[in-house]
Amino acid sequence: MDFDKRIDTLDYLRGFALMGIIFVNIIPMLSVPLPAPHTVNASYLRFLYLFVEGRFYTIFTFLFGVGFHVFITRADAKGRNGYVLFLRRIIALFIIGYVHVQFLPGEALTVYAVCGLLIIPFYKVKKSVNLVCGTAMLIVMGIFSFKLFMVLPLMLLGIAAGQFHVFEQLAKNRNQIVIFTSIMLVLSIIGLIYQYHYAPSVFGNVSDANFQETQRFLKIGMTVGPIVSAFYAGLMIWLLQFPLVQKLLSPLKSYGRMALTNYVSQTAIILFTGKVLHLFNNITYVQSLYLCLSLLGVQLIFSQVWLRFFRFGPLEWMWRIVTYFEIPPLRK
Known part of the structure; x- marks a missing residue:
């Protein structure tokens, strides 16, 4: 190595x-x-x-x-x-x-x-x-x-x-990357739909009820966050297996x-x-x-x-x- x-x-x-x-x-x-x-x-x-x-x-x-x-x-x-x-x-x-x-x-x-x-x-x-x-x-x-x-x-x-x-x-391990990313995609979609369902119409301390809604929305976001992050990372890793993508994203490196x-x-x-x-x-x-x-x-x-x-x-x-x-x- x-x-x-x-x-x-x-x-x-x-x-x-x-x-x-x-x-x-x-x-x-x-x-x-x-x-x-x-x-x-x-x-x-x-x-x-x-x-x-x-x-x-x-x-x-x-x-x-x-x-x-x-x-x-x-x-x-x-x-x-x-x-x-x-x-x-x-x-x-x-x-x-x-x-x-x-x-x-x-x-x-x-x-x-x-x-x-x-x-x-x-x-x-x-x-x-x-x-x-x-x-x-x-x-x-x-x-x-x-x-x-x-x-x-x-x-x-x-x-x-x-x-x-x-x-x-x-x-x-390209096949494993695809499988991992696909699983994380499905879990991310489920998690984000669930989080969006609890999105408050107004953010902030407008009222006690609104504050509770906002906090619940944010807590759900923290729970599903690592899953969405894993999907993002998996997708990036998979895309980077293609030389053309590496070249296009070279400024990112x-x-x-x-x-x-x-x-x-x-x-x-x-x-x-x-x-x-x-x-x-x-x-x-x-x-x-x-x-x-x-x-x-x-x-x-x-x-x-x-x-x-x-x-x-x-x-x-x-x-x-x-x-x-x-x-x-x-x-x-």
């Missing part, structure tokens, strides 16, 4: 997940007010809760677990202490997350860093145990709508995927390779734009969609151009320095 070769599918999936996260994060960042009922903005809000909210961070969290296993395995194979390197990596991630959370309350990096410490012992646990425990814990947390506590089981499933070498053997830089810069750009254009509490849900699409377009182009001349994204490069205690060449 070539331990220096990147697993491209992980970069594509990471970029795909990050693209979805921004559509949800921008709402609290710019204090977007709740829309009036029976409007286009209300329809878009409902769309977000059905197809975006809790769907993409799940993929991103799962990939963190995969990346954890790949990182330590490759470090050990090169004769380095993977645990020590990963610990430095986690500390650096926590520092970045701590700064970031000052501008985006509720952001995920600090949570990932803490959970990254908790999952270290599971690297040596049998893959079947990680798979069963991760699945069982995720089902329980999903049923009780404990969103924060879903991070750990998702990472465990990522570790299990790494232990089973899922992403190294995708080309050999670059975007995923610079996930940390793009994630943090999203916050900076959105807050700066909101300040300059006076968008705080003065923008609609649909307008936030347009802003996200514009930002994503810029970041996709920037990521692809940057990686033509440099080996790492800016933050990825600094992260690597702290991890390895050495300065790698940045330019290609």
Whole structure:
């Protein structure tokens, strides 16, 4: 196995997940007010809760677990202490997350860093145990709508995927990918229909009854979220088995390779734009969609151009320095 070769599918999936996260994060960042009922903005809000909210961070969290296993395995194979390197990596991630959370309350990096410490012992646990425990814990947390506590089981499933070498053997398992994606599609349709059935006509604290309706709708969304996420990931993986799709989505791969830089810069750009254009509490849900699409377009182009001349994204490069205690060449 070539331990220096990147697993491209992980970069594509990471970029795909990050693209979805921004559509949800921008709402609290710019204090977007709740829309009036029976409007286009209300329809878009409902769309977000059905197809975006809790769907993409799940993929991103799962990939963190995969990346954890790949990182330590490759470090050990090169004769380095993977645990020590990963610990430095986690500390650096926590520092970045701590700064970031000052501008985006509720952001995920600090949570990932803490959970990254908790999952270290599971690297040596049998893959079947990680798979069963991760699945069982995720089902329980999903049923009780404990969103924060879903991070750990998702990472465990990522570790299990790494232990089973899922992403190294995708080309050999196309039929299994199709079967898995088809099952997740059916379950997703059932789950989303069920969630939509309980969608409130008005979101917010208009009344106690309305508040209860909204909470029930959101809890159902958290329960079915991992299923929808699994369908999204399965569909992406299946599509990426075709070289033409890989070529068409190549900007997504670059975007995923610079996930940390793009994630943090999203916050900076959105807050700066909101300040300059006076968008705080003065923008609609649909307008936030347009802003996200514009930002994503810029970041996709920037990521692809940057990686033509440099080996790492800016933050990825600094992260690597702290991890390895050495300065790698940045330019290609």
